[in-house]
Amino acid sequence: MNKVIITALLSLMIWMSAPLFGAPLRFEKVSEHCYYLQLKGGGENVFAVVTDEGILIVNPPSEPDLSATVDALRRLSTKAVRWVAFSGPRAVHSGGARFFSEQGAMLLAGAQLRSISTSIPGTDAKGPVAPGNSSSEPPSFPWLIFDHQMHLFPQNLEIRITALQHKAQTGGDVVVYVPAEKVLFVGGLYEAARYPDIDTDAQGDVTDWIDGLKQVVDSIPVLKPAIPQTKAESKTAAEKTLEEGIAVISARGEVSNFQNMKDLLSACQKLRADISKSIKAGRSCEDFLSSSRTDIYRTYSNFDPYAGKLCESLSAGADK
Numbered sequence: 001m002n003k004v005i006i007t008a009l010l011s012l013m014i015w016m017s018a019p020l021f022g023a024p025l026r027f028e029k030v031s032e033h034c035y036y037l038q039l040k041g042g043g044e045n046v047f048a049v050v051t052d053e054g055i056l057i058v059n060p061p062s063e064p065d066l067s068a069t070v071d072a073l074r075r076l077s078t079k080a081v082r083w084v085a086f087s088g089p090r091a092v093h094s095g096g097a098r099f100f101s102e103q104g105a106m107l108l109a110g111a112q113l114r115s116i117s118t119s120i121p122g123t124d125a126k127g128p129v130a131p132g133n134s135s136s137e138p139p140s141f142p143w144l145i146f147d148h149q150m151h152l153f154p155q156n157l158e159i160r161i162t163a164l165q166h167k168a169q170t171g172g173d174v175v176v177y178v179p180a181e182k183v184l185f186v187g188g189l190y191e192a193a194r195y196p197d198i199d200t201d202a203q204g205d206v207t208d209w210i211d212g213l214k215q216v217v218d219s220i221p222v223l224k225p226a227i228p229q230t231k232a233e234s235k236t237a238a239e240k241t242l243e244e245g246i247a248v249i250s251a252r253g254e255v256s257n258f259q260n261m262k263d264l265l266s267a268c269q270k271l272r273a274d275i276s277k278s279i280k281a282g283r284s285c286e287d288f289l290s291s292s293r294t295d296i297y298r299t300y301s302n303f304d305p306y307a308g309k310l311c312e313s314l315s316a317g318a319d320k
Helices: 002-021 065-076 089-093 095-102 111-117 208-219 231-239 258-280 285-290 292-297 303-319
Strands: 034-038 045-051 054-058 081-085 106-110 143-146 149-152 159-163 174-178 183-187 247-250
Touching: 034 065, 045 065, 045 174, 045 247, 065 095, 081 095, 089 095, 089 111, 106 111, 111 143, 111 159, 143 149, 208 258, 247 258, 258 285, 258 292, 258 303, 285 292, 285 303, 292 303
Parallel strands: 054 081, 081 106, 106 143, 183 247
Antiparallel strands: 034 045, 045 054, 149 159, 159 174, 174 183
């Protein structure tokens, strides 16, 4: 009887302690080859395209999340990470970039992203500097630098990696799109239901962010099916538009879709136009932000910080 009680108590203790340790991180499947992993704590997302010819990983983290990410990748595939890409200049600074490079992966970066990354503390012209290392003696990393766009075709799967030509969330934003599977990774450029945080220290621009997001939207073709749909198929299409069928993964948070991103862009374009009209009418930023005209824009979070910076930027431009 005592053994039964002791066994029951041990089982109860194990069951109660399990949530304290938590389940291991794992990659969530978005499409046949595309996955994302949401880190604990800050909730940053790591994106991966997994094929039989190797893995592309975007924004690999530093420790302690790096080890958990590597373990999650090993549970997902036995293939090696062959390419590492970054959605913004700060991601180059991660310990994950160093780790995978030392494992033989090629680092991919837009020219602007790479240039800006060298001016952010903790990096230098050759690559990321690990804590405790002298910046004068980092290892030599294999880089592939491109100006506008590059393509990978592992296992005949097209992966488009595009460098924005506008200063947006940073001065060197990069997005990754897998056309066949309708999956888009945008990093910190866009976050669902939220106005962006502009990284001015990395040369981000609150006004040009709108044009940068428009470049991404215009680059994604939304094609109607060539074969006429049946009534049943049309009903399904009405419930889920073509834009909603394109998954959008940000640097943090849950998976969104292309329609939501287009809606935010439209709201920001209208907001910019409204602020410009208000400035021309001689109104201050404080007057505009406190007016009822802003109510329609407050459906998205982070409105006041974003709109305040946008108004300041447009006011400064009008004074020139």
